[in-house]
Amino acid sequence: MNHQISKAKPTTILHRPAVRKLSDMAYETLAVMIRERKLKSGEAIVEQHLAEHLGLSRTPLRQALQRLEIEGLLVKSGGRSYLVRKVNVAEYLQSLRVREILEPEAAFLSTDRVSPRELHDARTALDSLRATQPYDYLEHLKCDDLVHELFIRNCSNEVMQDTLRSLRITTQLFEIDRLTDRLDPDSREHDAILDALEQKDGKLVRRTVVAHIRSLIRSAIAAIA
Template sequence: MHLKKPTLTRVSAKDIAYSEIKERILKCSFKPGEQIVEDELAKELEISRTPLREALQRLEIEELVERQSNGRLKVASISVQEVKELFLVRSLLEGIIIVEAIDNITENDIKHLAYHAFMIKNNSSENNYEDVDHFGGQFHTTLYTLSNNQTVIKILFQLNDKISRYRRLAHQVDTKKTSDEHETILNFIIQKDKINAELAIKKHILDSMEQAVMGVKQYLESLK
């Protein structure tokens, strides 16, 4: 019997460049407003200019890269106004998500959410922001999947890329408060209390907005 060899998916140079540059932008290795020097970046990533430009065009569409009046590119700027807009829209969309998720949730799903809530709390006690952020993301992504609202999910993933960058800048995050809020949300989900679950998740996101606003103000002030 001959076993069929697994098919290997070939990753293109432009996809590699896109992923690498995007990660650096979201993690703030590339700072807001930083100039993108294509020759230097192509050399660093060991790719030609053509796939690099294709990757940058994709990031420009996603508004993570901005084209200046002289035609050159820079990392997208940040503003307090954008923070407020992003988090407000996210709070409204996640309100829709949680109501629809409650309709579809099973006991196994609740166990899955409870695990993430536990890990958030466990890492919060050690002020481990990176892991709190990771498991918080998993908690919300689980709700996205359960809602099965593909339109809202698509918009949220687009928003969350930008939000991720702002959260990196707003590193002064109260992990204890985040932990408590996820437990509160989970309890309302278990009770199938849609009204309070929606209110709780909106409050959680708007509280995060206030932290992000403070962080961005401090960051912008440090540049003066």
């Protein structure tokens, strides 16, 4: 299915001062479009339409598409064309099983490295998300990233960081249409993780992250039962 892009609302990111390469700006724009479901899972990327919509030449657009492919948001469809990557439930569950092994260890390693300011910012974002009416799934995604990046960023293991970020891209592509039902459990579980990090209790941090990942697995299995 070819994606038809509305010309009425050009993306705002490209109206910022041109202090970065056009390819970087195109990358950010397309990543947001995927998160906002303007480009949906399984949809074909039509370079000409995107180039016209974003006001870009093909060269920076192709550089951005290649970067998105490397990061796992796009896949090659044959020749030089791309599709927005579609993640099925089997891949989602397999990715969560790997996260269940790695992410608690990353959280444990980060226990003494997460700063009070980082914890405060995460707690503020979580409180703001719960208070937001109507529900805003983009804010939910941002809040989720903020909490999980606390221990991914601070685990001091670059291989683990890269692996977990790649796995989170996979799981988020599956979750993007299913987040509404996860607001309450995610909020409670993230609160528990932040509490454990504030207490600097490594074993508790590990347990709370395990509990969170297993909760995601149960939710997915219940949704397809």
